[in-house]
Amino acid sequence: MxxxxxxxxxxxxxxxxxxxxxxxxxxxxxxxxxxxxxxxxxxxxxxxxxxxxxxxxxxxxxxxxxxxxxxxxxxxxxxxNGGMAVLRYKKPWSTLSSSLGEEKARRLYKLIHEAVDTLEENVQTLQLECGFQRCGHITAATNAKATQTLQKDIEWLSSSVQDNSPRMLSADEMREHTGSSIYTGSYLDKRSAGVHPxxxxxxxxxxxxxxxxxxxxxxxxxxxxxxxxxxxxxxxxxxxxxxxxxxxxxxxxxxxxxxxxxxxxxLPMTVAVIATAPLPDDLSPAILPNGELVTDMRNLVNYYRRTPDGGLLFGGRGSFTGTDSPKFFNLLHSQLGETFPQLRDIEIRHHWTGHIAMTLxxxxxxxxxxxxxxxxxxxxxxxxxxxxxxxxxxxxxxxxxxxxxxxxxxxxxEPIPLRGLHLPIMQTAAFYYRFRDKFGI
Ligand SMILES: Cc1cc2nc3c(=O)[nH]c(=O)nc-3n(C[C@H](O)[C@H](O)[C@H](O)COP(=O)(O)OP(=O)(O)OC[C@H]3O[C@@H](n4cnc5c(N)ncnc54)[C@H](O)[C@@H]3O)c2cc1C
Incomplete structure (x- = not known):
């Protein structure tokens, strides 16, 4: 048949x-x-x-x-997903260079650029209408230590791969770029891209x-x-x-x-996402006016971006058991309110989860x-x-x-040792990281 x-x-x-x-x-x-x-x-x-x-x-x-x-x-x-094609790895450049050596860090730098270039090439060659745009990505710091890490990355990029494109944003500039006052500084790379996934x-x-x-x-x-x-x-x-x-x-x-x-x-993990209704006219222009994408540097990361319907997508961790627990959507809603107090009462129009696979x-x-x-x-x-x-x-x-x-x-x-115990280990780790994030350590 x-x-x-x-x-x-x-x-x-x-x-x-x-x-x-x-x-x-x-x-x-x-x-x-x-x-x-x-x-x-x-x-x-x-x-x-x-x-x-x-x-x-x-x-x-x-x-x-x-x-x-x-x-x-x-x-x-x-x-x-969040549709963010980011020109960084999870670990900062300075950490990669000190832990893996300069040569490997430089090669990883080339590969991440090749990754975003491949995405762009696919879109252009196959004429895919999917909102691809090099709209820029901000890695946002909420404490002095994280800001210093980003500053070190800027220095590594400049001295090791002669890349002077990413730049630091001050807390004031961050307020202008995002509409949020919670950041101590950040790292902007205008070449990172967004896509409708x-x-x-x-x-x-x-x-x-x-x-x-x-x-x-x-x-x-x-x-x-x-x-x-x-x-x-x-x-x-x-x-x-x-x-x-x-x-x-x-x-x-x-x-x-x-x-x-x-x-x-x-280590499989569930991530949760919420997206608001279109932002009201009086608030919308101040929230990500340049259409950039944002990921913060907390251990339990939050990320956000504007959506094609004029709303805001806001993502973070979900349950480790793979279930769609309302607890995690509520947590995201309160994190959204902490980041943007002006959006505390906004209607949440969509919420969903998805699975990611973490490696050690x-x-x-x-x-x-x-x-x-x-x-x-x-x-x-x-x-x-x-x-x-x-x-x-x-x-x-x-x-x-x-x-x-x-x-x-x-x-x-290789298979992760004690993998069968991953659930209690990850729950304990999440508790520990939440504590560290709360106190900026
Ligand atoms: C909510 C969320 C937000 C994210 N945000 C970002 C982001 O903004 N930026 C970023 O860089 N990354 C992000 N990620 C991660 C990113 O989406 C993934 O790493 C990436 O999409 C993985 O693609 P993949 O093709 O490997 O896997 P998937 O897209 O998961 O595809 C796997 C496919 O395999 C199919 N499948 C499974 N078993 C079988 C089988 N036996 N036979 C046939 N088919 C099978 C499934 O149905 C599925 O469609 C996010 C992930 C999630 C869940």
């Missing part, structure tokens, strides 16, 4: 969260589900940014591939379909079986026989055995499981740019190229 088209409304598995991105996104035709046996060079599991980039890279090199998606384009973190996922997928890449939705990979030089990936409706398998499901392992083995190398070193990793199965995961909250980079390089790794991702390779990327 040929591939069947499934209407989005018919299949609960296709449904996206009620986010501001679904409310403001452009609908695209539903994906077909796989209902037959297919043979191809490579099969990609997951149609988020990683999987779509891997598929695009393979197709540009003339390698046939099939993308299997359990749900729909961008249904995972890719379609529900769901539109990027959907349009990217549609562009690949138009180029002949087969993408199936509602088609979860349920098992991988080795068959000589081939590997067979089964889905509920069909199967794909391929030479290589690229696992790109990050923090959404599903039931696939290999994904569950990989998930033991990361705060870097994503890509590598191989044997010689036919490849993976990339562990972006934490920094995957909007990096998943484009790793998706592209993962495809190259599967084609036999060397893994040159510095700290983002599979070196030392």
């Amino acid at each position: 040929a591939a069947m088209r499934v209407s989005e409304s018919d299949n609960p598995a296709f449904q996206h969260p009620q986010s501001v991105w679904t409310a403001t996104g452009t609908e695209v035709p539903a994906l077909p589900t796989l209902q037959r046996r297919v043979q191809t060079d490579a099969v990609i599991i997951g149609a988020g940014f990683t999987g779509l980039n891997a598929a695009w890279e393979l197709s540009q090199r003339g390698v046939s591939c099939v993308v299997l998606e359990a749900s729909d384009l961008g249904w995972g973190a890719s379609g529900r 769901l539109d990027y996922s959907r349009q990217f997928g549609q562009a690949l379909l138009a180029k002949g890449v087969e993408i199936y939705g509602g088609s979860a990979a349920t098992s991988l079986t080795s068959e000589g030089d081939w590997i067979r990936v089964d889905t509920p409706g069909g199967s794909v026989q391929a030479r290589k398998v690229l696992i790109c499901n990050n923090a959404y392992p599903g039931t696939l055995e290999q994904s569950n083995a990989l998930i033991r190398r990361v 070193d705060h870097f994503p990793h890509m590598g191989a499981l044997g010689n036919k199965v490849f993976y990339a995961l562990g972006y934490g909250g920094r995957g909007v740019a990096l998943s484009n980079l790793l998706g592209k390089h993962l495809a190259r790794l599967a084609l036999g190229e060397k893994n040159e991702m510095v700290t983002m390779s599979d070196d030392h990327f």
Whole structure:
């Protein structure tokens, strides 16, 4: 039987969260589900940014591939994130340079620029209408120590990679840039970019379909079986026989055995997001007037940006158990009020959660499981740019190229000790970090 088209409304598995991105996104035709046996060079599991980039890279090199998606384009973190493609890692440049050495830090600097450039190139080459804009990103400090760290980063960038573009903003300048008075200073990089993440996922997928890449939705990979030089990936409706398998499901392992083995190398976490109704005319002009994106430097991070409908998206941590607890949306609402007292009573129009995969070193990793199965995961909250980079390089790794991702390779990327106890450990850590954040330490 040929591939069947499934209407989005018919299949609960296709449904996206009620986010501001679904409310403001452009609908695209539903994906077909796989209902037959297919043979191809490579099969990609997951149609988020990683999987779509891997598929695009393979197709540009003339390698046939099939993308299997359990749900729909961008249904995972890719379609529900903050859409912030930031030119920094979680760790400051000065820390990276002192802990990894100058050479690796310089290489990481090049890679993060390549990541945002890859995103931009995809948007331009494939003409994706997804609000991509180099609107700038602010890393915001709420205490003197954090401000000093950012200052050291500015110095490292200038002396080690001759990059004089990012600059410090004083507390007063921060008030002008954000409309909030809680910051002691910050670091502005105007080259960081914002994107409508769901539109990027959907349009990217549609562009690949138009180029002949087969993408199936509602088609979860349920098992991988080795068959000589081939590997067979089964889905509920069909199967794909391929030479290589690229696992790109990050923090959404599903039931696939290999994904569950990989998930033991990361700490899955739920993040929660709220988005307000359009801001009132008297308040709106003072809140992020230049359209910049903001992430603070607290251990339990908050980030925010304006949304296409004129509201404000505000994100932070969620529960460690993966449930959508109202407690975390209420916490976000009160953090929003602390950051912007003028928005304390604003209507919260959307709230949703999503999963991220944290790693112990705060870097994503890509590598191989044997010689036919490849993976990339562990972006934490920094995957909007990096998943484009790793998706592209993962495809190259599967084609036999060397893994040159510095700290983002599979070196030392092992199952986390005491991983079974991660829940109480992370709950204790969250308590500890909240305490530190409260007292600015
Ligand atoms: C709420 C939220 C906010 C975030 N904000 C930011 C931000 O502003 N900036 C930033 O840099 N990063 C952010 N991130 C992180 C970023 O979104 C992710 O790192 C990135 O999208 C990961 O992309 P991915 O393609 O690897 O995974 P995903 O987008 O999660 O895609 C994985 C896909 O695999 C599919 N899948 C799972 N199992 C199977 C299977 N067995 N068969 C077939 N398909 C399967 C899933 O359905 C899913 O669609 C955020 C994440 C969240 C959740």
